Amino acid sequence: xxxxxxxxxxxxxxxxxxxxxxxxxxxxxxxxxxxxxxxxxxxxxxxxxxxxxxxxxxxxxxxxxxxxxxxxxxxxxxxxxxxxxxxxxxxxxxxxxxxxxxxxxx
Amino acid sequence: xxxxxxxxxxxxxxxxxxxxxxxxxxxxxxxxxxxxxxxxxxxxxxxxxxxxxxxxxxxxxxxxxxxxxxxxxxxxxxxxxxxxxxxxxxxxxxxxxxxxxxxxxxxxxxxxxxxxxxxxx
Numbered sequence: 001x002x003x004x005x006x007x008x009x010x011x012x013x014x015x016x017x018x019x020x021x022x023x024x025x026x027x028x029x030x031x032x033x034x035x036x037x038x039x040x041x042x043x044x045x046x047x048x049x050x051x052x053x054x055x056x057x058x059x060x061x062x063x064x065x066x067x068x069x070x071x072x073x074x075x076x077x078x079x080x081x082x083x084x085x086x087x088x089x090x091x092x093x094x095x096x097x098x099x100x101x102x103x104x105x106x
Numbered sequence: 107x108x109x110x111x112x113x114x115x116x117x118x119x120x121x122x123x124x125x126x127x128x129x130x131x132x133x134x135x136x137x138x139x140x141x142x143x144x145x146x147x148x149x150x151x152x153x154x155x156x157x158x159x160x161x162x163x164x165x166x167x168x169x170x171x172x173x174x175x176x177x178x179x180x181x182x183x184x185x186x187x188x189x190x191x192x193x194x195x196x197x198x199x200x201x202x203x204x205x206x207x208x209x210x211x212x213x214x215x216x217x218x219x220x221x222x223x224x225x226x227x
Contacts, residue, residue: 049211097151
């Protein structure tokens with residue numbers, strides 16, 4: 001299953017609200033997760049089952065969607081949120097990832 | 107806090123076998139399922155496969171002929187072996203815990219920082 005994220009890159013300012021979309025080439029039910037990755041660090045799970053916030057993740061992160069279309073929304077961007085974000089589907093083997101969205105400071 | 111740390115040779119010659127280990131601290135490897143992922147600039151994140159102590163194994167079909175994963179409870183490590191490597195196997199390799207259930211969903215909740223692997227003669 002191919003996952004297509006948009007945009008591939010995004011410039012935003014602290015305090016902005018941003019949305020990243022992930023479209024699956026076929027339905028994945030709600031078996032979709034979102035990760036944040038900063039260079040040299042371990043990727044961090046943000047959202048699983050499309051909309052469930054992982055324990056310890058700030059509530060400004062929100063996930064929605066089902067089937068083929070999903071969205072990660074970050075409300076009120078903080079300096080530590082500038083990173084690359086990936087979606088992942090776990091509904092069908094092989095597990096696949098989106099190509100990533102790089103979120104940069106404007 | 108469960109921590110994962112990948113380790114490996116850093117450099118492998120073409121046609122040889124790449125061997126990596128993932129050391130797990132403060133959790134027993136026999137209690138969970140573990141997965142390997144690699145990252146390259148060209149292909150992004152690629153799932154390699156997962157393994158559990160109970161014997162459940164699943165590999166990515168694109169790598170299945172060359173991949174072996176195992177769990178070692180005596181050292182509390184997870185291992186990855188990839189044979190007949192080529193330049194296309196140069197990547198940063200991550201291990202992660204594959205967690206969840208059919209009710210709540212599945213996800214990779216803990217990751218290591220990754221270990222870079224270059225392929226060159």
